[in-house]
Amino acid sequence: MYIDIKPTAEKITNNITSRISNLDIQPKLVAVTYKPDDSTISYLKSQQKTSRKFNIKYEIFEAISPQNIFKLLNELSKDNTVHGIFLTHPLPDVNEIEALIQINPDKDVEGRHPYNLGMLAYGNEKFPPCTAEAIIKILEDITNITGKNAVIIGRSTAVGKPLALMLLRKDRSATVTICHTKTQNLENITKNSDIVIAAAGKANLITKNMVKKNSIVIDVGINVVNNKIVGDVSKDTSEIADVTPVPGGVGKITTLLLMEHVVKSVELMLKNSNK
Amino acid sequence: MYIDIKPTAEKITNNITSRISNLDIQPKLVAVTYKPDDSTISYLKSQQKTSRKFNIKYEIFEAISPQNIFKLLNELSKDNTVHGIFLTHPLPDVNEIEALIQINPDKDVEGRHPYNLGMLAYGNEKFPPCTAEAIIKILEDITNITGKNAVIIGRSTAVGKPLALMLLRKDRSATVTICHTKTQNLENITKNSDIVIAAAGKANLITKNMVKKNSIVIDVGINVVNNKIVGDVSKDTSEIADVTPVPGGVGKITTLLLMEHVVKSVELMLKNSNK
Helix, strand or coil, X not given: CECCCHHHHHHHXXXXXXXXXXXXXXXXXXXXXXXXXXXXXXXXXXXXXXXXXXXXXXXXXXXXXXXXXXXXXXXXXXXXXXXXXXXXXXXXXXXXXXXXXXXXXXXXXXXXXXXXXXXXXXXXXXXXXXXXXXXXXXXXXXXXXXXXXXXXXXXXXXXXXXXXXXXXXXXXXXXXXEXXXXXXXXXXXXXXXXXXEECCCCCCCECHHHCCCCCEEEECCCEEECCEEECCECHHHHHCCEECCCCCCHHHHHHHHHHHHHHHHHHHHHHHHCC | CECCCHHXXXXXXXXXXXXHHCCCCCCEEEEEECCCCHHHHHHHHHHHHHHHHCCCEEEEEECCCHHHHHHHHHHHHHCCCCXXXXXXXXXXXXCHHHHHCCCCHHHCCCCCCHHHHHHHHCCCCCCXXXXXXXXXXXXXXXXXXXXXXXXXXXXXXXXXXXXXXXXXXXXXXXXXXXXXXXXXXXXXXXXXXCEEEECCCCCCCECHHHCCCCCEEXXXXXXXXXXXXXCCECHHHHHCCEECCCCCCHHHHHHHHHHHHHHHHHHHHHHHHCC
């Protein structure tokens, strides 16, 4: 079966709408990019569309050089009218981590600053990476995670690693295994898991014969095959397991959560200025 | 068999000694404590002794109130003559994370600041938590980690979580499972692992029948049973697996690495001031 993520999406949408209506100021999200490729441009357009839907201001800054990225991030970090900063990736010719640490952690709505990542280890999820949080939200809406065996395939800083920290938090308490290209006998591990999170970026990596009956499979992959977008999980897997669809699954929740983070940033700013 | 950690200890000791001899200034480590209990006092004494051995200055600051801890950490963070700050834990009546973020990340030689923890997710191990790093050093001296199944029992911010991030780094590439009190069928997992890291703080948690023949078992536990210090791993486990001893195993390397971090802090400070 495919998992219906509409209820999760609606809940988050309503939550954002209600919180924005309580704000006196209009939230503002900015994207910083450099030499954007086609897929980056299309992603930014979709962000812009979602921002508009929530009446969140949205502005794109295109850097003219690697040095200019640093300057932009510094200026936007100090600009009181900006509440969230999104840095596109990959960035050609740029040391990504050096760029990321220029972002004020209080505006790091994508949760990529090391400070915010480290906070996850302490159970503080102010700004978790949006994709990792989307997976948590979907899981929490359909199952009780505690004591379940969860396997994450993919060890990226945007998904795999932060998600592991989040699944380990005491109120969730999954047993977590992280796999990757060097993993031996992946099938043995996925077959013994109640929850499989496929975040490797490889079409058809997970197939029906690799998962346990009635397990939950979260498909994080976005792969282009024959001009069509497909995930990391084969179609037939849904015959025995509950699988999130691609497109319109994790990705949809991810974009909503980015908006939610911008609203949270405004709320925290207002709270701190009232102190 | 028990693993002989002397070669690892000697290598690190020689490395520290040689690097200190190249410095024009004497490194200084300070400990900040509040209402220290007996075990904290004994730990500080052992730190002091090791510091003396390396000719590292060592000073203990005992806070008179929770507020005073914050003040001390702030002052010491700004003091140019201080190169490493160690905050004892647990701290009674204090929000530990609020205290930790007062420490300048450049002097966070214990690797507990969220910034330094988050950096581990990016593969940057400037100041990893000393115990987690000790486990890595011991493992790298006796085996090739790549592709091995490693299970960590214990999800603490000082050991389990940072160690998972470190074992996943591309040059190591273990497949990592993190277990804890809510884990079902721990034995199934440990029996299928090439490397078992017991960091739960529970005497005899790991026994001979739970591990694979010829596996490597790293014992991080320090438990007091009948006035004797024992680890998390039962004695008989060493009959079929290679086990690190307690005491004198991981703990010994941990203290050495704290010293190494103080030296590194001085080196980085000098390098930055020459820029």
